[in-house]
Amino acid sequence: VKELYSPEDGDCTPWKGEWWTPEHLAYVRQELFCGVVICFAQVPESVAFAYLANVEPHVALHAAWMVGLICSFFGGRPGMVNGATGAFAAIIQTFVKDVDSDEDSGVEYLFPSVIVAGLLMLIVWSLEWYKFIVMVPATVMIGFCNGLAIVIGLAQLHPFQDEDTHDWLGGSELGWMILIMLSAMITMEFMGKVPDNVHGVPLGWLKSIPSSLMAIIVSIILEFVVVRAAAGDKTKTIKDVSEFTEDTAFPYPFFLDNAYDKVVLDSAGFGKIFLQGFLLAAVGVIESLMTQNVVNTLTKSEGDPAKTVAAMGVANVISGFWGGMGGNAMIGLSTINGLSGGKGRLSTVTVALGVMCCIMGGYPVLNFIPVSALAGAAEAVRLTPSCDIGSWLLRLPAECRRVCGCPRDYGGESVISKLHSQSLWRALHLHHLQWEVADVAGCSGAAVFSYLSGQAVEVKQVSKDTKEIVYAIDGPLFFASNMPFVKKFDYENDPEQVTLLLDAATVFDFSGLDALNTVSKHYADKGKKVTVKNMHSGCASMYYKAHELTAHITYEEMEDMQ
16 A cells, blocks of 8 residues: 555555655656556557457456556556556467357357466466566567567458458448548557647647547547538447447456356367467566566666566456456556656556446447547557567568668577477477477576576676776676676666776677667666777677667777786
């Protein structure tokens, strides 16, 4: 309760009246404002992710407030928004058929899978496997974002197809749907870029309105004022596709809901439940811990990954039991919350309670939202700059890649990982047990070695005065040492000039360069300059090839060192 009212780990006691100070009241107002803003952004996103997952919207909204509320109270990262995510939806839609199809959708297997995912997350927490998040290379993060963006983009084609024949729509309906979708995308993209003043007219207040909320409002106006009233036409809304009613306003245990078929627990059923649960758990843990690192950077404080994983596990068990699709940390909304000043638990608790009020009390309003507007909102999220273009540069010839500053080894880890996964899948598919055992043993040995090597990097202070501090780096810089390396510096108290000597260090891959770039950026945010010196020739060659992707690094050539 203390942490709800104070950004400093609960340093006030509200029941004694200590938080009735201007500072704490300002903090509470800021947190409540951020929570309301993010709530109105999360509702349309959750509905859009429900259509991506081929489930009804209330399944995602109930999951959003359940997972969000539990993780906000008990999670290890205040200020991080949790709920139904695109990553979860992308996995679920591969197991659940379209709810409009005549065939059995298989959605009844989703809820046991979410419970299994939560239990697996608790196993990860108890065995402390969350520490291996440092093994995720920067290239994997880029590939993850790009792959998720592609899946989300393809899923938005569904509203533009006929429900029965699955043929593309045509005529005026298709035209109006495209117009509404583009309007939602443009509103979301440019809402935050409105100038504060245009010809003496103040417009800065528009930036306080969530762009996704404004996109929905614009879409509803277009649908009911322009399309229906003026043109005499119509497009599909949520009410036409999957209406919110009193029956869906409150959650029920999935096994008591007559809308779902009974789960058949045969060998095929167990396999489907465990496979889906395993994939959800893996993606949920990885994405949440990566999002936690982003929020750590925004709030300039460290979260507790153990609490994050444990709370997420409990939240998914409860969400699955009550008929929700589960969820994890939402990197987009968490970033918006952090940049808006939401740093504590109160903002994210407000988000979860706001979503709960929308689904339980405000559901009649949600029925008016055009389905094409949700497609536009999801497309706008997909096309944000967070989806790196680096993977597309890999397709270019060597000459073009050199012009773009994309090195040959930029995607090597991804390519090798893909080939490795394919070989393992073939071994499993062909029942070559000896190859499977050898592959798993090799992966396990390599993982342990990489983790231990990543912890071996050292940062030693060589000299320090009022104007400059010099650090000597010793050890390997690669994907497993990226996160530990970034945490070894005192960004607040170091002087204005920082020098990093890499005589005893080796940069092995792009993740190592990204670690140096991240350190340089953290210092630059404090108005300080970092100079990297004395790279070995091979490391320097890699840096020059990737210098366009590591713009914050200032490098000086090798000096003659005694």
